[in-house]
Amino acid sequence: MARALMIQGAGSDVGKSLIVAALARAATRRGYRVLPFKPQNMSNNAAVTIDGGEIGRAQALQAQAAGVEPHTDMNPVLLKPETDVGAQIIVQGRRVATLRARAYAAMKSSLMEPVLESFGRLKDRADLVLVEGAGSPAEVNLRSADIANMGFARKANVPVVLVGDIDRGGVIAQLIGIKAVLDADDAAMICGFVINKFRGDPTLFDNGYRLIEARTSWRGFGVLPYFARAGEFPAEDALGLVDARKVGKCKIAFLALSRIANFDDLDPLKLEPDVDLVMVRPGEAIPGDAKLVILPGSKSTRGDLTFLRAQGWDIDLLAHHRRGGHVLGVCGGYQMLGRSVADPTGIEGPAGETPGLGLLDVTTVMTPQKTLTRVAAVHTATDRPIEAYEIHIGHTDGPDRARPFALISSAPEGAVSSDGRVYGSYLHGLFASDNFRSAFLAQLDIPAADQQYRARVESALDALADHIDSHLDVNGLLALAR
Template identity: 60%
Template structure:
């Protein structure tokens, strides 16, 4: 017998679908159900490596964790990784199949539906219930033809829909009633109910609002969910959702330039959670502040982001920071930027080009070849770590290695020990490794258990969602 399934679509992007699905996954796991998350199509540069050797959106990896299972490429069969304002890398069932501009991708979508349904069937075969997350807005009727992310998938897989609205941004009644109004009758019939998310203050004040939405739409009111204050302690799916806690009086100050095509930015989450760290995500138009460490993050368009870094004057700030004795760490794309040259002869990430790097490490990078997607383990300065690599290209040079992976030298560190870079993501999620870096920056705070912290927040999220969403009704509605 196939597992039941229910789909959560939004009135818009960033209404909290991913977090609600994670909370429901943990809540249903605690009811001894086998739960699998599923998102037909995702757009994000924050990706995770799966045990089956591919990549999916980081939100689905978090949802898998909430469900107590290993992430699989079939949890997010189509992943779009933006490389420009109009084009993205297209990843299907974990593997890159090419690049597509927005119009090209619209024509490609019908050919992707069989892959989506194949992955969905695999998830159903392993579960008691599948929690499906839509993408963007359910009301984007201009994109309805060929849709595989929202109502197109719901119809193809015969999955009932719950629509989520975000009251924190205002206009939630109009958003939900308007979604009902613009859906065609067949799509409207797929909707079983609605949830209003991120309520601040007294929920009783919106009781009449819930009644109004139910009366205007005929949809069942399934929950009014208060704002979850610990949301920032879980990995964000989009850079726009990053909400790092500033601690101006902290003993260690770290700056991270918010590059336009920043990727795998959850690398910095474990540092941001440290009570002794003030982590500043520096927005465009702001100078890099005086700090102990600058982290150049991963990038989905490294040459374009390097140009943006220079346009902001952050390269000048970085050189001044180094002259003051400040440390710099480049991760993946940030590592590539620190070298002497950066070449993309085949146009992997944009127009073919070779550009000078920042010249802070004696290495050179050539983009190309197969994408490396692999979990790794090793040691850095004698301290073990686990992490993963997700990159295209090879970096070579005569710098001393920063670390060793399976006994082999990797990464680079400058002669003065202040500039370093590597391809390892998740480096700071390892407690001992994070503590070692913080000691170098002047703090000897005992290491937190990052894994336990995330698990605690997921348990709190599950309790929060269960207190305000009719989970029993969701289970009845699922089919």
């Protein structure tokens, strides 16, 4: 049976996901069979697994770092926020409910059983299981029903290393404060700490590092400088979605919807040197010189249609189209481009129907069945192959489906407007297909670089593993696992 080590954070977005990915690649290069695990994740960026379910995108990246296919056991509980107080609950890859926060809190303790069940199966298949916590163990007000941090670590007897983000400031107080507020038995699970995202001369933190060790009695495993290539990996959630502007010859804009989902679809475009990828934030206008506007996925299509109109983006989109501009809607964005979105049974919120943007002659009806599948498609306009995945609720149909965006085993997928400038598709991850991306951009007179997106991510994972091997005691960290 495998050994295990858990990486927890002094807060959210401190770099836990990338440190687990780095350790996974570093341990794999040492000859270990490594599997990643996160008991509970909250993210609208999801990946479809080899067993036909869904997990957080970060665990899929960690699986890639370990050289294995993602599996639902790697993230047995996934929360996908649909409103400020409610989320879709995914257990072992399948949607089981949509609950408000208080109802989920009452349900959470019952989820320890599937969490431990999935963890046990991973341990049977690996030499080393690397576990990622969620949020911070300092949230002691949530400890009684915790399945994501110390609740899991204690139940599964997994040693813990804490990660603190010095880039945010206050890292000394964060780590010493966690020791102060934790129950003594919880604190005893922590074997050490890592300082992450340091910029500048690390020797300037020597006194602070020694102070943390002295006040906590935890061993320090090193100070990790900021990793410059972190932006080449998909972000865990919308908190990590930043405007990565650069000088590019051609502008593509995307809308930062309130419930934006699977926005890693855009990552390959972000890395194209001649593409100026512009994130249109709430309250901002869509740039008038954009060649293409992308409506990304959404966890609440009707809610984001209302949000979109509140920003005035519906008016901007019509003006963009009148000027000869192109529009692409992916998944929820595709549904928004149609004439209407109906949710008769209230799957994504209150039952009802919302008018769409009317740029595609299709309508969508939300249905209880969720589509979760990997697909091989062919883009109809360029005949280029697309390796992608579908992860959506709802069925879309209408006259513009007679002009499909792509074909899947000769069956039509998506829709294209009669003028050929508005496209809708359920295919996530489409731009990671290099030949398709190049041909699609060429249709817009945008030059594409001769680069392989997946190879670039692999290169970044290798560089990340080299990075932690250079700055942390990786062998010491791996030796903690039990």
